[in-house]
Amino acid sequence: MEGSRSAAMVLLLTFVCTILCVCKNVAAELPRFEHPARGGGGSVAFLVVGDWGRKGHYNQSLVSHQMGKIAEDLDIDFVVSTGDNFYDNGLHGEDDPNFLDSFSNVYTSRSLHKQWYSVLGNHDYRGNAVAQLSSYLRKIDSRWLCLRSFVVNTEIAELFFVDTTPMVEEYFTNPGDHTYDWRGVLPVKSYVANLLQDVETALKESKAKWRIVIGHHAIRSISHHGDTRELVDQLLPILRANGVDLYINGHDHCLQQISDNQSPIQFLTSGGGSKAWRGEMDKSNVGVVKFFYDGQGFMSVTLDSSDVEVVFYDVSGRALHRWTMSKFLLSSLM
Ligand SMILES: *[C@@H]1O[C@H](CO)[C@@H](O)[C@H](O)[C@H]1NC(C)=O
Numbered sequence: 001m002e003g004s005r006s007a008a009m010v011l012l013l014t015f016v017c018t019i020l021c022v023c024k025n026v027a028a029e030l031p032r033f034e035h036p037a038r039g040g041g042g043s044v045a046f047l048v049v050g051d052w053g054r055k056g057h058y059n060q061s062l063v064s065h066q067m068g069k070i071a072e073d074l075d076i077d078f079v080v081s082t083g084d085n086f087y088d089n090g091l092h093g094e095d096d097p098n099f100l101d102s103f104s105n106v107y108t109s110r111s112l113h114k115q116w117y118s119v120l121g122n123h124d125y126r127g128n129a130v131a132q133l134s135s136y137l138r139k140i141d142s143r144w145l146c147l148r149s150f151v152v153n154t155e156i157a158e159l160f161f162v163d164t165t166p167m168v169e170e171y172f173t174n175p176g177d178h179t180y181d182w183r184g185v186l187p188v189k190s191y192v193a194n195l196l197q198d199v200e201t202a203l204k205e206s207k208a209k210w211r212i213v214i215g216h217h218a219i220r221s222i223s224h225h226g227d228t229r230e231l232v233d234q235l236l237p238i239l240r241a242n243g244v245d246l247y248i249n250g251h252d253h254c255l256q257q258i259s260d261n262q263s264p265i266q267f268l269t270s271g272g273g274s275k276a277w278r279g280e281m282d283k284s285n286v287g288v289v290k291f292f293y294d295g296q297g298f299m300s301v302t303l304d305s306s307d308v309e310v311v312f313y314d315v316s317g318r319a320l321h322r323w324t325m326s327k328f329l330l331s332s333l334m
Pocket residue numbers: 058059275276277295296314315
């Protein structure tokens with residue numbers, strides 16, 4: 001009941017946002033969704049999974065099963081997907097059976113029947129990216145909400161979802177055998193400039209205690225793909241200047257935590273939703289590596305007005321790494 005009510009609310013808000021964007025026909029404000037934490041807004045809990053849609057294979061089903069258990073324990077409010085939602089090449093269209101095979105029929109636990117907030121990854125852009133944004137998918141599975149960039153406000157925390165794929169120049173200059181669905185992001189220079197401006201504005205206006213930014217690509221990573229130069233150059237300065245606490249991404253199929261060397265920002269990778277074990281690691285990273293796991297798994301985030309706790313889990317549900325931070329402690333130190 002609660003799920004269907006929040007789904008209806010999301011639909012209504014999407015409709016209103018779409019009307020506003022169409023009428024303005026310019027770089028609009030990021031669409032916003034209100035998702036007040038249950039129980040009076042005292043705390044928020046959510047899971048993060050990335051790089052997952054493989055029809056249950058490559059341990060996707062095991063990860064899903066453990067997500068269901070942890071979601072129940074933590075009584076989560078929602079799930080965040082860091083993109084690469086459907087392999088290998090996104091969805092072909094709104095009716096692609098891969099949507100059911102890799103999403104609805106995999107994440108079946110009752111505790112995962114909450115709102116999902118998703119961004120697109122580079123693999124999603126290799127298919128029909130627009131189909132993943134379609135409200136038609138919400139008729140098939142009301143949990144689904146994927147937009148390019150948007151804000152979710154939980155009152156104590158605001159989550160800023162950023163469409164990072166169009167920022168990566170290589171996909172345009174050196175696409176190799178891949179074709180990308182760039183409908184809606186061209187000309188890319190002004191798309192990215194507007195996006196960065198919108199993110200900066202939204203962060204500056206934020207009154208939330210916790211500011212969490214989510215994108216598909218890593219800012220810092222010691223795994224296969226490494227740092228994303230465009231994000232280090234263009235996005236990171238905005239995050240540092242606007243009190244961002246966490247930057248969460250997928251793209252590299254691993255779990256990791258790296259602390260920024262110039263701000264309190266934690267870079268958290270949760271990209272272990274299915275295929276993993278790449279066996280690559282580059283230790284020459286800028287920042288302090290607090291945790292790295294090359295295999296499959298997912299992450300939980302719980303927050304209240306003073307504390308955040310981040311936990312990484314493997315396919316057996318074992319907590320591999322736990323990190324907590326208190327805002328009060330931090331502000332009294334600074
Ligand atoms: C599934 O997870 C187990 C435990 O981490 C691992 O040993 C196995 O290689 C994984 N399977 C695949 C296909 O990655």
